[in-house]
Amino acid sequence: MPATLVEHQLHMPRLRRFRIDRMSIYSKKPTxxxxxxSGVFCLAGANGLGKSTFLAALNYAITGIVPDPERKFESVPEYYAYSKDFADNYFDGRVNDADREAAEVTVEFVVGSKSFALTRGIFERDSLRSLLITDSKSGDVLLNGAKLTPRHREERYASALAREAGLTSFDQFVFLQHFVFTFDERRHLLFWDQRVLEQVLYLCVGINSADAHRADTLRRDIEKADSLVRNYQWQATALTDKLKQLEEVVESDVAADRAYRLAVEHRDLLRERDAATSAVIKAQERKQDVELSFAQLTGQVATLTSEYEEAFQEYFSARQAPRSHPLVAAALDKAQCGICGAAGDDVRSAVDRKLQSNICPFCQSPVVEKAKAPEALKKIDKELAGAREKLRNAGERVQRLAAELKTFDEMALKIASRVDRFEREHSSVLNLAEVKNPTALHRTITGYRExxxxLLKKKETQRERREEKKKELRQYQKDLVKQYADAEEVFLPAFRNLAQSFLGLDLDVHIDTKASGVSLILTVTDTARREQYQLSESQRFFVDIALRMALIELTSREExxxxxxxxxxxxxxxxxxxxRAGEMFADFVLHGFNIILTANINTSRLLLNLARLCGNKHMHLSRMTSWTELSEVQTQEEHLFIEALSAIEAAMNTVPSPQKRVHA
Amino acid sequence: MLSPEATFDALLIADSIQQKLGDAAEGEIHLFAYLACLLSIFEKWPASLWLYTFAGLQNGAPFSAELHNSIASCLNSGDLVAVAIPDTLRLTSVGCEKLTFMRGLGSLSPRTRYLEAACSTLRSLPVGLIRTAMGMEPGLRPAIIARSARSLLTGAALDQLYDHFDAVSKTVGNQARHLIIPASVWLSYLFDTARKTDRMLSGTEVQHG
Known part of the structure; x- marks a missing residue:
């Protein structure tokens, strides 16, 4: 029943260590x-090195899913259940086949009072390769999953994590981790997705997580009931139309005549259809016969071709010696000895004489002519030429019959379509024509009415159910709005300060309840900006990041x-x-929170300012350029990366001047 | 394995060119074999019936590995001799004898019509013009433009070739049965296109000879 208002705090992961093994795209770094x-961990890499993959793999390690950017959010449990399969697609091109077995991710993090260390196979759904849960202070082992099955480990992990996070279910944790605690390559924006934002508000701002789950379920049930209401109404309307046709027929002699004529027309159409179908079957049979003969002839031609090529080869080699030898041929053609260089007709006639006498012109040995190959070649050639001719004819027949079959197919399709259309248009009358029995007809009409x-009863039941659930949901919405009013004291200043430090404009947010649900309305300098296009795309990204930061501050303000x-x-x-964006990030970090950030290596002010404000103490820069092969362009311009990284590192090393803290 | 068809084509073309131009270059044997293959397609032979394949080299010349192997084999067996450098070939008396024998083989004789028609274009057109014209053939043209080798007689290029041949058929009407006529009309059209293209691109005239 309606929510219990509670002081709501979440415990989300404080990441300690992350290890990726055999992610093939990191070709130079198998591990x-x-x-x-604490602070900012900035992974700096060039385009295409796998920065987004790093974050996706990290979230996969923690949650076991990779979000499918194409999947629409319907409800928290459905989102989790349907996202599980996408990880395979996502990692498929990033891990070579040879590495599929060995590829795994290991993550260590703290949630509440427990430390979790776990390893997941990249292509293993709903299972863990290892799991260790310890007390984060004493180090005592609370659960060692070594003896559990992989699936059991996953179950134990999911329930322990959800409990420790302060949530009702693991799918709620997964939802928050992906939609609030991550701003990834999907660029999913909370402010502009009411469906997701409402659920975020239930979990972060509002009521306890069990009630958030109930509100989520109610929303989904309302949609399902609504869909059923529409469906039943549609069926009832369709049946009413049929009923009306039948009643018209029954009430009118003219209509009865018409029904008879239609029945005759229908019978003729069916005969035509049967004839066309039969023509198609016969044409198929004829084509199959010729195709069989074509296949046999193809085999025959292939065999003969092979024999022919062998005979041809034999013919050529049989004639090769000695008259065909290049030196002898040159002597005969050019009248020049290829061995001693002598020239003149004497050379030609001397060589020719020797050959005529079957003596080798070079070593004087007797030459024995090999068997005459041409006769064998001629025989096979004759067979082959005949077979090829038959094959050509068969090929033409196949083509002709294929064209014929296509024509018959088209005719059959046309007549089938006419029959279909006719039956659809006159379905009720045709039923009458078939029945030809007034009692049966009346029974049909009664059946339709029933x-x-x-259907209308079922529709009404669903409508009532929908309204009941709407009523219940409205109560949760009311509670959420009330709870938001309490939370506003923390949330709103945090958001306004963060966002203002970025946009430099007065921003305001208020909660709004509409029939479609609860949402947050963003106003900028008194102008309602409910539509996306009123802020530039990049501005929207950062306003949305500010919203997440404020939500995190709200839900984790103790920890x-x-x-x-x-x-x-x-x-x-x-x-x-x-x-300004750099300042906004720094402000968040300097208030004790953590950011894991991937960034392109460039001299963007965001990184420079973030580095300058956080310094070495609160920022760690990790270079990704040695993880994999750089492209040709990147290799040629590598000095630019070095310069940019050096500039960021130099900014980290400067002692920050006393900075005006934007975040009050 | 030696291709009987490529061997026959190589010897017949070498013989034919020898009679019209003197010695034949290997590139010319490939060129006229490809033209002969195209003429067989003009007469509705499926491209696969030619029984060996061609590629377009990046300079726009057609090339067949089977023909090349056959020519090498003929040189080795003394059917052809190299009479000048580079690669000018002449048919020997032994080669002539083999060619005569092969002309009588039923599986090879249907090709003779196309090979002879292709070589007969030399009666009315200079070899340079034929070479330039063939560079505009739908399969070879992309190889020149992209400066990379392409398989010939495949995909869109083959469709375009059929369009060309439909147009040529309509132009020459009944005279199409004398293959030399559609062949010459088509080559002249291609050469004209080459000249226009070249003029458009560089303002210079295409040379031939």
């Missing part, structure tokens, strides 16, 4: 092993250790906004 200290009544994963956020911001 990637990184540790995460069906319609039953202040949660981690936001951000994939190459810089987009198409101008230099001023880049600088």
């Amino acid at each position: 990637v092993d990184v540790s995460f200290a 069906q319609i009544e039953s 202040r250790t949660a981690c936001l994963l951000i994939d190459t956020p810089e987009g198409a911001l101008d230099i001023a906004y880049e600088s």
